[in-house]
Amino acid sequence: MANQALPRPRFEAPDPERGTKAIPKLETSATPLLAGKVSEVPDALFGGAMRLCGLAVVGILALIVFELLHAFGWKFFGLQDWNPVEDQYGALPFIYGTIVSSLLSLVIAVPLSIGVAVFITEMCPVGLRGILSFMTELLAAIPSVVYGLWAIFVLVPLLRAYVQPFLATTLGWTGLFSGPPYGIGMLAAGIILAIMIIPIISSITREVMTVVPQHQREAVLALGSTRWEMIRIGVLRNARAGIVGGIILGLGRALGETMAVTMVIGNRAEIAKSLFAPGYTMASVLANEFSEATGDLYLSALIEIGLALFLVTIVVNALARLMVWSVTRGQPARGSV
């Protein structure tokens, strides 16, 4: 859009003049070719247009904030009741569901993704490296609606038939794994989120680990360490800040993930201690209710949830980027694909 700021006639105007004067000069060659004849107007226009494009990126962010800022007051986040019929809107169950499902996914995904990153960068044969990283990146290329479809028809029945009864009998006393095993619920959402954020965390961990200088590894090995000690002391310790950044980036993705979670979390606005119970997240309530919201207050409430979600992910992402930048020095950490 910003490219339209480049008016054609203006930069074509100096061209014929430049051409006619340049050719005679070629014959005499008394003065340097074209010297001082390049018009600065098109340069300034082009530079301006490109700067405008850069500004547009900031503008988009500002626009998002502006569109979401429909005043509704902050007390809204403390209220528990969500009852559109009686115009009662409390966001607490959604905030709870978002936080719990994201944390659950981190608990599952972090050890797995660090393990994968360690294996790919430090242990695996060179021939296998490309294939493995391609496969983990492939996980990032699957659309979330396909994850959701798979979760509904494969993961949820598996959980219902095997995993949940097992957890209930072994860990039921904690209270986290009690109640009827529906399959659908917080646990399913956490697992599918974990599968979705593993590629992000592991690719950033990998990137940060490859930035660690080779000398560090050699120094630790020269002191007589085993390979694992070398990884722990020479690599993981040096890459710590970047790895934490990658984890937070994964958290940011988990907080905002919509489709797959909506399809398996059960969509009930209640706060339950058990992970088997259905829940609701901020993103899913938007997906489910936004297009059928009737009444201004209902719509404002949903937009407010969107704003809250936006602010949380902005803070989380900014934090993560700063941490990754502190290790990789401005090289971008590629999150997806």
Add this chain to the structure above:
Amino acid sequence: MERDARTAREGLGLIMASAISVPNPTIIPPISWRRRTLDHVMTGVAILTVVIVLAPLVAIFGYLCYKGIGSINIAFLTQTPKPVGEVGGGMANAIVGSAFILAIASLMGVPMGIGAGIFLSEYGRNRYGDAVRFVSDVLNGVPSIVIGIVAYGLVVIRQKHFSALAGGVALAIMMVPTIARTTEQMLLLVPQAIREAAYGLGVSRWRTTLSITLRTATSGVITGVMLAFARVAGETAPLLFTAFGNQFWNLKPDQPTAALSLQIYTYALSPFDDWHRQAWAGSFVLIVLIVGAVAAVRYVVRRGRLAGA
């Protein structure tokens, strides 16, 4: 010698079994069974994590191919959806609708993203550039559903109805930061000498940027565009209340339009077996398109990054 090794060990903070004595003093002490076992165990754990992570990938792809290939047929690719409850029909309108929305998104997002990338690499080696760089990284992490709300506010409320245009706007917003950052990376790879050669011939700066720098990095920039394309191609959340979906053919930008991902979502949550079958077929088509794009991207990156340089 023995002493050196000991300080080294203490420096590492490792616990050595004191029972083990060093038979002949060498610089490298023998590794205790405990450390050796731990090393093996951790190697095993790392391999195990790879297996655990790849299992769902294999499961998803395997199940998708099994279900998808089994349920795809000519009707699916050529017909529009049948009324609720009737068996048969297809998603032809959704496939075309997805392509239509993506075309609108690319028309808006690609020039803007490339422009922002040019700004970052050619004009933005300063604080302003850093700010834009940071904002675009943050923008990359904004949940897609929030982008959907913004497009709803920007387009749908003004138009008073859902439209393909609104869906395109949402996807375009998502494409810009990805394209901007990869374009910047690719332009930075172009050697400074090439730019200077152009300046030396008296070519103006804008012409150098467009015809020399951008031209040299073309394949890389295309890679970035395709990555962004693959990323938004399967998006559902921002289309829910922008493009909205449609049971019929539509190629008007101001009308609600069907999209493959939306159709999969609706059909997956429906109670009908035949719709489930079609959801799998739709997912298969979507994955084939996206994986095809990603594979092509990797091929281009390996073969022809900076092919012109």
